[in-house]
Amino acid sequence: MVHSLKGIVDGVVDTHVHQWDPLRTPREASVLARPYQMAPHLVEKLFSTLATQRDRELILTPKHVAQPYLTEQYAADAEGVAAAAGAPVTSIVHVEAGWQGKGPLAAADETRWLTSLPFGRNGLPNLAAIVAQADPRKPECGTLLDAHLAVTPKVRSVRLNAAWHPDRKVKSWFNAPGLLTSRDFLAGFSALVERGLSFEATVYSNQLGDVARLAGEYPEATIVLTHCGTPIGLFGPMGSRTGWTVAQRAGIASEWRDHIWALAEHPNVVVKCSGFAFPQLGYGHESEGNIGGPKILQELWRPLIDHVTDAFGADRLMFGSNYPMDKPNATVPTLAGMLVDVLGPRGDDVLRKVFRNNALRVYGPVD
Template sequence: MAGRVPGIVDAHVNFFDPRRPPWGLPRIGRVPTPILRALPDPLVRLATRIADEQSLSGVAGPGLLSARYQMREYVRDTAGLASVAGVPVAAVLPVDAQWRRRVSINEAPEAIAEDMRTLRELSYGAPSPALGGLIVPGDERVAGLGVRTVLDDEESLIRGVRLRWGRHPDPLVRDWSTEPDALDSPIFRKAFARLAERGLIFESLCYSHELAQLAELAAEFPETTIVVEHMGLPVGVFGPIGSSTGATAAARADILSLWRERMAMLAARPNVLVKISGIASQLLGYGDEKAGNIGGQRILADMIGPLVLHVVDRFGPERVIFGSNAPLDSHNATIGVTVGALLDVLGPRGDYLLAHLFAENAQRVYRIPPAATEG
């Protein structure tokens, strides 16, 4: 991509630190923050594992959720990316780091504000990537999605609101929301109607069987830009996950068929874009759950190719956005392997698609200033 774009825009990075709220566990495990920060790393990891509210099966590889991941670690993980893609990462968009725990309604406004303050303070800019904007965590239980206090900042870097509303019938696949049919609640609809007025996008984390609800929402609010994370998460499409999802070839074929149908429904809505992210997520059912090894770039490209090509063929080159999902997929694939696999799959489609996927669409949708991606 050298000469086509100055650098990659990574539109989905997870930064967190188990020693520091709101990322860590003080309110869950009732461990005072100063004590937590003073603990040696092995005890911090043990404490965070004990304090997790839900099973994290399929979310990340062993140990990833209890280890610090901030800009230093991200720069380390992307150090060799220029040799793979021809350009480095120029800008990142951190997503909210509240996936570890679900705060109470009373906690939500302050927790969200603290999350945003902490993400703003990371070391952006040369030699690290620039900050392209922030995606705020939403909460369907709170009027205004719980983000009013930070959205009122006139100089805000906030580009959108992210709602993790997915619920899965498999009891061992994580439910991201306690509310069934969260998109249909009057509180959510009232708050959602204001997003377009503020020039904000809506980022959706749900599972593939729920995408029809998202298509209905897109039709009802055609002026609001919606970004579907992780290609709509067809859980178990490549192999068993949870208690029984994707356990047979017939089950996997059904998952793929339904996902293809629902993505086609979404593609008919011009206000919907798709993040080609999470392509090495364990939720898709890669390999053995304990080993987590899917075999490198060639195998990743072979497996993910049909899904990525279906998305690109349906949505076109101007409605797809790249996200690494770092570091949650690193147990299965490094960022370099992820980007390399996508280049293997999509390289034959030409520079126009690659430039839009890896940079130009994110620059447009998230309103990233040109200076942020030109170094």
């Protein structure tokens, strides 16, 4: 550890964590959960041969999504952050994790379920905030937001995963581009603004122009860009034609840099320094450990983090682990420690803002 949070913050806020239980709650992975409990090796073998390329490259292995990932599991994964970064994780922000319940207000059941988890007990991290699921295009969006808020005021942001890529072999959540700039989405977005909620923009780097358009249409709303915009294929081949050559990867990097700089012109946009080990960046397709260690991770990400920091400034950056989605490739201590070392030369105030204070400003105080 070259730099440290020791004496700078008492506790880290991890702004991007998914909690789920596919055995007891309706999730996309619920269909895998019970077979995985009975025959994990068979399910993993079948996944490697029968799953689509999109899904294989997204999660690498089913074991992290087909099993419960709850407060206790995250606490165990984050246990080494104090040693690696100089301060423990004391609070998390849960980001909606694809609740599959039936009915227009079913997503509020995920919020209700979260309140039953033992956050803050017996040394477990606190729940700082909830990023809830809602679709501004739906006429019942406002009613759903009120249902979320009726459960707990910790609902402070909303996500509709808008990731779309022109490479059909890359996982997309919608079958066409332009979701964030569609007429219905822009019209319905006012339901979030009226309730003082922010919006999490989960997109790929080819969509960063759409995030800028949304930020311009609603300058009074806080827009949180997750995972630094996820430049698919930046570090290696993905899909059928993304990042397969040095020239392609250079083009992805150049386009990403230009879009990040342009997006930073909108003062209502905040960036999550998260998703550093996300498989879709192109690290490799083995089930685990495709990066090669903390030093390589830092070498890959230092120029990107420097660019994001130069563009947005320390007041508009927040740390997030993206766990357990990043778990196949890196530990939480590795992710946090890498970011501390990259940002450390910029001073204690930068570290204080990125690892705690900015999260408290964007999501509200931690109880």
